[in-house]
Amino acid sequence: QEGYELWLDYKKIQDTTVKKKYASFLNNIELIGNSSTIQAIKDELQLARTGFEFENSDPSGNSKLIIGIQSNLPSSLKSQIDTENLGNEGYTITSLNNKETIVISGNSDVALLYGTFGLLREMQQKNDISNLNIEEKPKIQKRVLNHWDNLDRTVERGYAGFSIWDWHLLPELIKPEYKDYARANAAIGINGTVLTNVNSNALILTPHYIEKVKALAEVFRPYGIQVYLTARFSAPIELGDLDTADPLDEDVKKWWKNIADEIYSEIPDFGGFLVKADSEGQPGPFQYDRTHVDGANMLAEAVAPYDGIIMWRAFVYSEEDPDDRAKQAYDQFIPYDGKFADNVLVQVKNGAIDFQPREPFHPMFGAMPDTPLMMEFQITQEYLGFSSHLVFLPKLYEEVLDEDTFSDGENSPVAKVIDGTNSNKKLTGIAGVANIGTEKNWTGHPFGQANWYGFGRLAWDPYMDSKDIAKEWLKINFSNEENFVKPMTDLLIESREAVVNYMTPLGLHHIMATSHHYGPGPWVDDLGRPEWNPVYYHKADKNGIGFDRTSSGSDALSQYAKPIEEKYSSPETTPEKYLLWFHHLAWEYEMKNGKTLWDNIALHYQTGVEQVEEMQATWEEMEPYVNEREFEKTSMLLEIQLKEAKWWRDACLSYFQQFSNMELPEGVPEPE
Numbered sequence: 001q002e003g004y005e006l007w008l009d010y011k012k013i014q015d016t017t018v019k020k021k022y023a024s025f026l027n028n029i030e031l032i033g034n035s036s037t038i039q040a041i042k043d044e045l046q047l048a049r050t051g052f053e054f055e056n057s058d059p060s061g062n063s064k065l066i067i068g069i070q071s072n073l074p075s076s077l078k079s080q081i082d083t084e085n086l087g088n089e090g091y092t093i094t095s096l097n098n099k100e101t102i103v104i105s106g107n108s109d110v111a112l113l114y115g116t117f118g119l120l121r122e123m124q125q126k127n128d129i130s131n132l133n134i135e136e137k138p139k140i141q142k143r144v145l146n147h148w149d150n151l152d153r154t155v156e157r158g159y160a161g162f163s164i165w166d167w168h169l170l171p172e173l174i175k176p177e178y179k180d181y182a183r184a185n186a187a188i189g190i191n192g193t194v195l196t197n198v199n200s201n202a203l204i205l206t207p208h209y210i211e212k213v214k215a216l217a218e219v220f221r222p223y224g225i226q227v228y229l230t231a232r233f234s235a236p237i238e239l240g241d242l243d244t245a246d247p248l249d250e251d252v253k254k255w256w257k258n259i260a261d262e263i264y265s266e267i268p269d270f271g272g273f274l275v276k277a278d279s280e281g282q283p284g285p286f287q288y289d290r291t292h293v294d295g296a297n298m299l300a301e302a303v304a305p306y307d308g309i310i311m312w313r314a315f316v317y318s319e320e321d322p323d324d325r326a327k328q329a330y331d332q333f334i335p336y337d338g339k340f341a342d343n344v345l346v347q348v349k350n351g352a353i354d355f356q357p358r359e360p361f362h363p364m365f366g367a368m369p370d371t372p373l374m375m376e377f378q379i380t381q382e383y384l385g386f387s388s389h390l391v392f393l394p395k396l397y398e399e400v401l402d403e404d405t406f407s408d409g410e411n412s413p414v415a416k417v418i419d420g421t422n423s424n425k426k427l428t429g430i431a432g433v434a435n436i437g438t439e440k441n442w443t444g445h446p447f448g449q450a451n452w453y454g455f456g457r458l459a460w461d462p463y464m465d466s467k468d469i470a471k472e473w474l475k476i477n478f479s480n481e482e483n484f485v486k487p488m489t490d491l492l493i494e495s496r497e498a499v500v501n502y503m504t505p506l507g508l509h510h511i512m513a514t515s516h517h518y519g520p521g522p523w524v525d526d527l528g529r530p531e532w533n534p535v536y537y538h539k540a541d542k543n544g545i546g547f548d549r550t551s552s553g554s555d556a557l558s559q560y561a562k563p564i565e566e567k568y569s570s571p572e573t574t575p576e577k578y579l580l581w582f583h584h585l586a587w588e589y590e591m592k593n594g595k596t597l598w599d600n601i602a603l604h605y606q607t608g609v610e611q612v613e614e615m616q617a618t619w620e621e622m623e624p625y626v627n628e629r630e631f632e633k634t635s636m637l638l639e640i641q642l643k644e645a646k647w648w649r650d651a652c653l654s655y656f657q658q659f660s661n662m663e664l665p666e667g668v669p670e671p672e
């Protein structure tokens with residue numbers, strides 16, 4: 001079952017010296033404590049020893065691995081390990097006693113679990129473990145996956161089979177997948193999961209389902225993973241109890257409190273609710289002339305006694321304000337800065353439109369100093385070729401996290417808004433819309449796993465370099481040989497730019513085909529709402545192309561801090577990657593390389609195609625390092641990706657050419 005083990009495939013260690021060294025520690029373990037989490041650590045170490053094939057290695061020398069929370073360590077070690085600033089989840093891995101002892105410590109059993117995974121990760125990469133001095137703690141508190149999974153097991157925007165939650169057979173049938181899911185997530189530090197779709201079904205809140213949710217929560221608990229659910233705003237009506245869902249109505253408040261009481265009596269560590277309200281037809285407080293704050297705070301009050309949180313989504317736009325969809329969330333939310341209850345996080349997508357191959361960061365980041373904002377990334381590739389295209393998303397996440405918001409002067413990157421450094425936030429969070437399903441390898445594309453992995457690593461530390469994440473994942477999954485790791489790291493890193501080039505170069509966006517969003521559809525202009533049509537976003541005509549978001553256009557640019565607004569208000573100083581996001585320019589507009597805009601668009605599309613060809617060429621060389629089936633599967637998928645990159649190029653260029661009326665530049669073939 002290639003790929004099922006994800007990053008917890010403890011492969012046989014070939015090098016005998018390395019093997020001996022590692023085995024000397026893993027064959028002599030002192031694990032202090034007694035809890036289901038300690039048991040999980042024990043189980044994991046056993047799996048690792050079996051997989052690495054350490055079982056028959058002699059426990060030579062005096063090497064020893066000691067795992068225990070700081071206050072429980074033997075007194076000779078206690079003074080040498082400082083966990084004071086590690087919080088509940090941080091850990092240390094330290095070599096002591098002339099490097100003969102490795103100590104994993106922290107302040108809770110879950111911290112020890114994270115530390116254990118940390119050490120195993122070193123071993124999976126064949127790193128030198130002779131002098132360890134690792135200190136790690138997560139920079140973001142709530143690190144959660146969002147499953148857009150429906151109760152009938154279809155997955156909205158899911159491209160890897162059906163939902164892994166088998167509601168029909170729960171709570172009695174506990175699939176081994178549930179535990180493996182928990183292990184995989186804990187290994188990368190994910191500590192929460194929203195089981196249900198944001199387009200929510202109220203039934204999940206009934207006792208019949210809560211019993212099933214409870215069964216999952218019990219599997220996840222030892223692994224430090226909290227369960228959350230989506231709350232359908234109209235549930236009090238739909239479940240037949242009330243005739244209103246008005247958040248200020250006393251009966252409605254009481255209804256939600258009851259629901260919370262019921263859930264917490266079954267699942268004491270339940271995380272809380274994620275809510276999509278007044279967005280794309282979902283019910284919400286607007287119907288009662290109430291605000292986002294009224295809605296969110298009412299729910300927040302229901303879960304507050306149990307330390308639960310509400311994640312209230314800011315993905316809102318309506319047809320009544322068709323001027324520029326990109327501006328709407330900001331306009332709706334900014335007036336409420338500081339008004340949300342302490343246990344509310346406002347969950348904001350990384351960009352203002354919708355999970356495009358490239359978007360500038362969402363202007364809400366940095367504009368709500370008194371409201372904790374939670375990042376929402378999409379791991380599933382809705383607009384990026386589903387599970388057929390190889391795109392390494394940590395590169396995209398990193399780009400967003402690194403962007404300077406200037407909210408607190410220079411050097412206020414989005415990462416600092418999210419991790420609470422800016423404006424000193426008490427509650428912090430980050431979410432990734434999962435790409436997980438019933439496919440044997442969880443994600444369909446063998447490389448889709450890297451995006452789940454990378455999301456987890458960045459959720460733990462949003463300052464990590466995506467290149468390091470790529471290397472880690474490649475070494476763990478395939479091989480640590482330089483001839484593999486080097487070219488494949490380059491391939492992964494470049495894959496993100498490739499998809500931007502062949503789909504939406506130079507700031508183009510939302511030109512995908514209708515509703516399923518697969519493949520090109522820039523010509524679509526007849527959908528019911530203006531902002532659903534690609535023509536609304538590219539605005540190509542004989543005068544040029546692009547969305548003017550400067551003061552002469554929609555002025556969305558003014559939602560950003562002054563230094564950005566000033567810089568981007570002129571096309572000359574706008575980063576070219578965002579050019580057509582902010583400007584409508586003539587086809588003849590001369591770009592930095594001296595060529596026209598038209599030529600540049602065409603050349604970007606062509607470059608995208610060539611980049612996929614390069615990916616293929618690199619992959620061909622990798623056969624010795626990967627198993628046959630994954631090699632074949634990836635080769636075939638790259639073939640699809642190449643075909644579709646050409647499809648994108650040819651379709652978009654033929655369509656835009658009607659307006660530009662210009663020849664294709666040299667090097668760009670005529671569409672077939």
Ligand code: GCW
Pocket residue numbers: 148156157198199276280315354355382
């Ligand atoms: O990206 C869009 C998707 C919808 C999704 C919505 C959202 C869950 O096309 O499928 O609904 O965003 O994020 O709420």
